[in-house]
Amino acid sequence: MRTFGYAPADDVASAVSLLATAPGGTYLAGGTNLVDLMKLGVATPDVLVDINRLPLHEVTRLPGGGLRIGAGVRNSELAAHPEVRRSYPVLSQALLAGASGQLRNMATTGGNLLQRTRCRYFMDATKPCNKRAPGSGCPARTGDHRNLAVLGASEHCVATHPSDMAVALAALGATVRVAGPDGERDIPVTELHRLPGDTPQVDTVLRHGELITSVDLPELEVARVSAYRKARDRASYAFAVGSVAAAVHAEDGVVHDVRLAFGAVAHRPWRAYAAEQALLGRPATRDSFLAAADAELAAAEPLRDNAFKVTLIRNLVAATLARLTGAGR
Amino acid sequence: MDLVVNGVEHALDLDPRTTLLDALREHLHLTGAKKGCDHGQCGACTVLLDGRRVNSCLILAISQQGVPVTTVEGLGTEREPHPVQQGFLDHDGFQCGYCTPGQICSAVGMLDEVARGWPSAVTRDGDDGPLDDAEIRERMSGNLCRCGAYANIVPAIAQAAGR
Ligand SMILES: Cc1cc2nc3c(=O)[nH]c(=O)nc-3n(C[C@H](O)[C@H](O)[C@H](O)COP(=O)(O)OP(=O)(O)OC[C@H]3O[C@@H](n4cnc5c(N)ncnc54)[C@H](O)[C@@H]3O)c2cc1C
Ligand code: SF4
Ligand code: FES
Ligand code: FES
Numbered sequence: 148m149r150t151f152g153y154a155p156a157d158d159v160a161s162a163v164s165l166l167a168t169a170p171g172g173t174y175l176a177g178g179t180n181l182v183d184l185m186k187l188g189v190a191t192p193d194v195l196v197d198i199n200r201l202p203l204h205e206v207t208r209l210p211g212g213g214l215r216i217g218a219g220v221r222n223s224e225l226a227a228h229p230e231v232r233r234s235y236p237v238l239s240q241a242l243l244a245g246a247s248g249q250l251r252n253m254a255t256t257g258g259n260l261l262q263r264t265r266c267r268y269f270m271d272a273t274k275p276c277n278k279r280a281p282g283s284g285c286p287a288r289t290g291d292h293r294n295l296a297v298l299g300a301s302e303h304c305v306a307t308h309p310s311d312m313a314v315a316l317a318a319l320g321a322t323v324r325v326a327g328p329d330g331e332r333d334i335p336v337t338e339l340h341r342l343p344g345d346t347p348q349v350d351t352v353l354r355h356g357e358l359i360t361s362v363d364l365p366e367l368e369v370a371r372v373s374a375y376r377k378a379r380d381r382a383s384y385a386f387a388v389g390s391v392a393a394a395v396h397a398e399d400g401v402v403h404d405v406r407l408a409f410g411a412v413a414h415r416p417w418r419a420y421a422a423e424q425a426l427l428g429r430p431a432t433r434d435s436f437l438a439a440a441d442a443e444l445a446a447a448e449p450l451r452d453n454a455f456k457v458t459l460i461r462n463l464v465a466a467t468l469a470r471l472t473g474a475g476r
Numbered sequence: 477m478d479l480v481v482n483g484v485e486h487a488l489d490l491d492p493r494t495t496l497l498d499a500l501r502e503h504l505h506l507t508g509a510k511k512g513c514d515h516g517q518c519g520a521c522t523v524l525l526d527g528r529r530v531n532s533c534l535i536l537a538i539s540q541q542g543v544p545v546t547t548v549e550g551l552g553t554e555r556e557p558h559p560v561q562q563g564f565l566d567h568d569g570f571q572c573g574y575c576t577p578g579q580i581c582s583a584v585g586m587l588d589e590v591a592r593g594w595p596s597a598v599t600r601d602g603d604d605g606p607l608d609d610a611e612i613r614e615r616m617s618g619n620l621c622r623c624g625a626y627a628n629i630v631p632a633i634a635q636a637a638g639r
Pocket of ligand 4: 571623625
């Protein structure tokens with residue numbers, strides 16, 4: 148591990164100014180991804196601005212309805228929060244489907260969103276990788292890509308974003324609040340992560356020194372009937388190979404409102420707008436759920452070894468919506 | 477650096493790169509917590525940080541100054557083992573023992589999470605019954621055992637949970 152300066156910050160303003168003056172530095176939250184990547188020589192910050200003492204550890208109600216989740220709230224606490232369990236079950240379930248009890252106790256809302264891909268070449272500093280070493284190539288395209296992207300990838304990078312939580316946040320239409328050297332701004336969570344294009348080294352739209360301060364959830368009636376379904380290679384403590392976050396409101400057998408997002412299929416949590424459009428006003432049946440999934444997955448461009456993900460997501464969509472609506476049981 | 481481990485304060489002069497696990501094992505000679513994978517993937521290094529179970533291999537010691545750390549050495553004594561330790565003894569919850577300190581610290585933290593009403597991925601709504609085997613397995617999935625002693629670890633923890 149390369150050595151670094153350690154700078155604990157006590158408030159948002161000092162954290163932002165500490166990092167603004169350290170071009171090679173980064174924020175330290177729970178450290179469960181960053182410290183790992185530092186050990187691997189993949190992340191080489193020369194300054195760590197520790198943000199754990201910032202007053203960003205609360206979940207509060209927003210005046211107009213909805214919840215504000217501080218960036219420092221631990222994944223375990225967020226998953227157990229009574230209001231989250233009641234009003235946004237998909238978020239609680241997504242968090243509990245991720246990592247382990249120990250990791251969730253350290254992992255934060257901000258850090259979870261900004262965790263990096265688990266692509267094996269990215270995590271191996273001895274291998275070429277356009278994301279880690281721009282221009283060095285992408286061995287995953289012809290190599291091990293079984294768990295990489297089927298949607299929105301480019302010839303330069305086929306990495307996936309590995310977070311479960313982010314998939315639920317995308318379905319819920321959450322907003323990421325950011326403070327930076329040039330002030331504050333709000334970013335829809337669906338626009339936080341970029342597609343790789345020809346600059347896969349840039350994961351998100353955040354600029355250097357920008358700090359996530361909170362994630363805001365809108366008040367959302369449809370979210371009360373919602374669920375997260377994750378497929379993985381073992382029963383627990385494994386990253387997704389495909390996942391679906393869904394919220395649906397059906398009445399008299401007709402879909403009145405629906406939110407869908409897919410995980411482990413793209414460089415960002417994939418909000419399935421085309422599938423949502425295809426479902427609105429349609430009968431809440433297995434056939435329409437499958438047709439909606441197909442509308443979204445028509446754009447899929449699977450690689451040699453990951454075409455199974457298209458079928459997997461299709462089936463997860465149908466199974467999750469069927470369970471939530473009670474259709475076709 | 478000032479670390480507070482098992483109720484004792486230690487002033488240490490450490491490289492900022494030192495993980496909490498290495499500080500405990502190499503510098504404080506508390507070798508209960510084990511280094512399995514060193515990447516958050518096995519749970520052998522589990523300790524309690526301010527009462528919460530965490531993987532000490534992914535934590536920088538410098539970031540935890542003054543925060544109470546409890547290792548397996550701080551849980552019970554030979555005469556009076558912690559109920560979780562007693563459960564492992566009564567049920568033979570180990571073979572080689574390498575994963576055991578991590579399993580024990582994890583189970584202690586896990587039982588506290590249950591007491592606080594925290595759900596797991598297999599908890600169904602309104603499910604306040606006793607901690608069944610499926611719950612124990614899911615909540616303990618962050619601790620791998622290469623010897624496969626799971627069949628005895630589950631009843632060891634069930635006993636400590638009062639089942
Ligand atoms: C073995 C293992 C299994 C895992 N399994 C899963 C899984 O199944 N599902 C899943 O979703 N995740 C999984 N994870 C990943 C885990 O969820 C992430 O490591 C964790 O959420 C990261 O949060 P953190 O607070 O520790 O972030 P850190 O490691 O502290 O930070 C990550 C990145 O975010 C930046 N950052 C952090 N907070 C902020 C902020 N507020 N503003 C700006 N930048 C910030 C940091 O600079 C860093 O670049 C697993 C991890 C491990 C090690
Ligand atoms: S898929 Fe992306 S992260 Fe993986 S090797 Fe290719 S460029 Fe690197
Ligand atoms: S040594 Fe820390 S999780 Fe394996
Ligand atoms: S008892 Fe040997 S690894 Fe668990």
